[in-house]
Structure formats: C-alpha cells, structure tokens
Amino acid sequence: MTVLHHLFEPGFFGSGPVHTALLVSAVAALVAGPLGVFTVLRGQSFAGEALGDIGTTGGSGAYLVGVGPLWGFLVINVAAVALMELIGVQRRRGRDLATGIVLGSGLGLAALFLYLVSTHQSATGAAVTVLFGSLFTVSSATSPLAIAVAGVVLGLLALVGRPLLLASANPELATARGIPVRLVGFVFLLALSLAVALCALTIGSILSTALLIGPAASSLRISRRPLRAIAAAAGLGVAAAWIGVLLAYDSYAWPPRHQGWPVSFFVVALVLVIYLGCGVARRPSRSPR
C-alpha cells in the first residue's frame, strides 16, 4: 500500500487538471499511433516534424487574437499542408525541400507573432507554453473539440487506409490499379496535420514529433503487419503519455525546485526508452543476414 502511495502522490485521481490531461493525452496518442505508422512507412517524418514546428506559428497567432491554441494549430497546419502540396511534396526528391521551405517561412512568421505577443500583451510565458506545451493547463472545455478532431482524423484514415497502404508500399502498383496516388497522399497529409495539432496541444508544438514518430517506429520494429503495428503504436503511445503525466505529477515533490518537471520531458524520454527497448527485443529473433 505504501508503494502505491509513493507511486501515485496523494490527490492524483481527484485532480481536475489531471483528468483532462489524461483524457487529452490519451486521445492524442491514440490518433498519433496509426498516423505515425503510415508516416514512418512513407518516410515523411520530416513533414510531421515540420507541421509540429509550424504549429508554433498557429499557437502564437492564436495567443495574439485570443482564441484557444488548438484552433491556431488546426488552421495553420491545414494551410501549410496545402502549400507543401502546391510546391511539390509528391516527388520523393523534392519533398524534403518543399517541406523545408514552408517550414522556414512559417517559422519566420512565428518569430513575428511571438515578438508581437511579448511586446503587446506582456504574456512572457506564451513562448514556452506554445513551444513545449503544458498539459496541466489545458482547459477541460478543449476536450470535446479534441475528441471531435480525433474522430475526423480516424475517419479520414479509415477512408483512405487500404489504398494508402498500397500507395506507400508500392506506388507503381497502386497507380496501375487505378488508385489516385496523389489524392490519397494529400488526404493523408491533411489527416497528419490534424493529428500533429492534437499532439502539439499535449506536449508542445516542437516536441509533437516524438509522440507521432516514436511509438510508431517502435511498433514497426517489433511487428511487420500493418494492423498489429497500428494497434501496438496506439497502445505504446498511450502508455508513454499516461506514465509521463503520472511522473510529472509526482515530480512536484522532486528536487531541485519543487515545482514539477515538464510533462513533455517525461513523455519524450519514455518514448525514446520504448524505441530502444523495442530494438533490443527484436534483435534475438532476427535471422542473421
């Protein structure tokens, strides 16, 4: 019993912010897992990372006009995806470049927005909140919106899932079968942008990649079958997020400042541990090449 007491600091289950944090992070991780598997399979980690970073622009813009950060993330990410598609993400070679250009100009805008926020509204914490997230301050009114967005993402994925899998594994075969590869890719990027917005709300815009890529890459290390990998990714993501929330709550009693370590740090650290662990778990079963 005392062990449990040490594991869950008093008040963990009764706290309102913790409930919201658990709910929102679980929703984000459940969505990020399946999307992440496709992102890794398609080699579009950079797009996911860029969307997260560009979310900074949306988050700071939202501070500027005074709406919830999730709205800012959503609007800017959809705009960025449309722009990337326009410049030419469909070619494998030019894709990273298009992503980089969009990312660069987006970050330029973010610099301007954050500058305006800090000079006009003297909200100095805004930069840290937007960049690194603060799960415990997410208002409970955000959760219905987060769940709705998650529903849309999973719906989109269900719609294009099978053709997307084929188009990711073998574009030529998919084209021959009459699958509109480019359209499917665009729908996927759209779903990805929404999922990244959810992750950004949870662990901050520049760390959202970890939740998207980490669990998915881990699950692909232990399973080659798409459905199983998707389920494993979602499970690992939720585990990392929840343990992260728990540790962050406990860390209020830890040195050096007795005011809590950031949630995002725990989530990212756990994700990395899981990734390395899955690599070790796989090694014995792999046939020598």
Add this chain to the structure above:
Amino acid sequence: MFSSFMVNAWIVGTIVAVVAGAVGFFVVTRGSSFAAHALPNGSFAGAAGAVLIGISTLIGLVVCSLLGALGIALLGRRGRPDVATALVLALMLALGSLFLSFSSQYAPAVYSLLFGEILGIGSGELAPTAGLAAASLIGLAVLYRPLMLSSVLSEVAQARGIRDFPIELGFLVVVALAAAMTIPVVGTLLVFTLMIGAPAAARSVTDTPGRAMTLSVAIAVGTVWAAIALSYDTNYPVGFFVGTISAACYLLGRLAAGVRRRPVHTPPSVPAAAART
C-alpha cells in the same frame, strides 16, 4: 544604420550567411534538410544546459550539436535515417525544456535562442564566431570531392571505395559546427532557413556545382543584409524577414527555372522529366 553597435551585426550576419550558403548547397544536394533542421534546433539543449551549470553558452552548443550529429549518424546506420533524426531531435529538445524549467531564466532566453538577437551582438562574440566559421569551411573544403561524389552519384562513390558512413558523419559535423556558431548570435531559425532557401534558389537557376555554390552564398548574403536593414527600420525580428525573403527567393528561382526551361524542352517528355528528378 551603420553605427558602432550595428557594425558587429553586419559582420556576423555576413559570416553566417557565407557559411550557411556554402554548407547549405550540400544540404540541398544530399537531401538532408531534416538533419540541417534538427541540429541547430536540438543544440538549443546545450545552451540551456550551459546556462544551468554556468559555463559559456558556446561550449554547450558546440558539445551538444556534435553529440547530436554523432547520434543521428549512428542511429541512422541501422533503421530509417529520418526516424533517427526525429527521435534525436525530440530527445535534445526535451532535455532543453527540462534544463529550462530548472533554471530561472524563462521565456526571453528561449525566444532569443530560437529566433536570435542579431542586433544585440557584442564584439566579444566576433572571434569565436569567426573561428567556428573557419573550422566548418575548412572541413567542407577537405570533404569537398568525396562529399560531392557521394551526394550526386552514391553508387559510383561506393564503387570507388568511398564509404558512406565517414562522409555522412563528417558532413553532419560540419553542419553541427555551422549550427553552433550561429545560434548565440542569430538563432536556430535563421541558419536553417538560409541553408535551405538560398541554395535551393541557386540550384533551380544553374546546375553547375561551383556556380550554384557561389550563387547560393551570394543569395544568402543578400538575404541577410536586406533582413538586417529591414529589421533596423521596422523593429520587427530579423528571423521574420530572413524567412520571408528566403521563401521569396526560392519562388523566384522556381519561376525563372520554369521560364528558362520551357523553350528548351518543348514539349517536356515524361521520361526526361522523370530522369531529371
């Protein structure tokens, strides 16, 4: 605009632009935009850690970005390179946010690390910046031939006995040095945008490596100069102007390339277009 405290900004801005333009040419040619984005962004952890234990920021940045380069190269060897880059970046950023929460210097420090404060450069920062710039340019010169071969024709490079891993690691170290040098003075954003925008614009205009590299340096220097001038006039952050001008340069380059190519290949046949990409 050219008063005494601005002179440092002009000098450092020019050094940064020259290095970013030269290194960036290879970043674009090798298609390693992601690593070029991850190293400057991630080495922010080094700066935050250095503030925490009270050593020079620059040392923290150099150590951290070199470790990042090593991590990306090693993890990318087995497994997917982009996944390795993403995870290394996330780890470094998470450490940065942890260090930041330990120290009491909050938002202003983050902001200036990420977006830079080129207008507040002291003359004490000139020498280390120039030294690191020289180191990364020398590294680039040493690597030039094998790097070019392995970037453009990796099969031929392998057949010639040039191994991928040392070249990749060496290149990442050069990028890391370039990143570490720029962060304290101009922020992570500026160097990444310059490394991508200027060379991409240059490459869409010319295909000759030497000419493209020269043009890329020229565009980068022009972008930085224009950005500093505009920032001085309007008081808006330099990063905003650099981002916008770089994107505009790239778009202009693409348009120019489109205009230039159209009369040559009429009509552009599908196999030729595929072979070019």
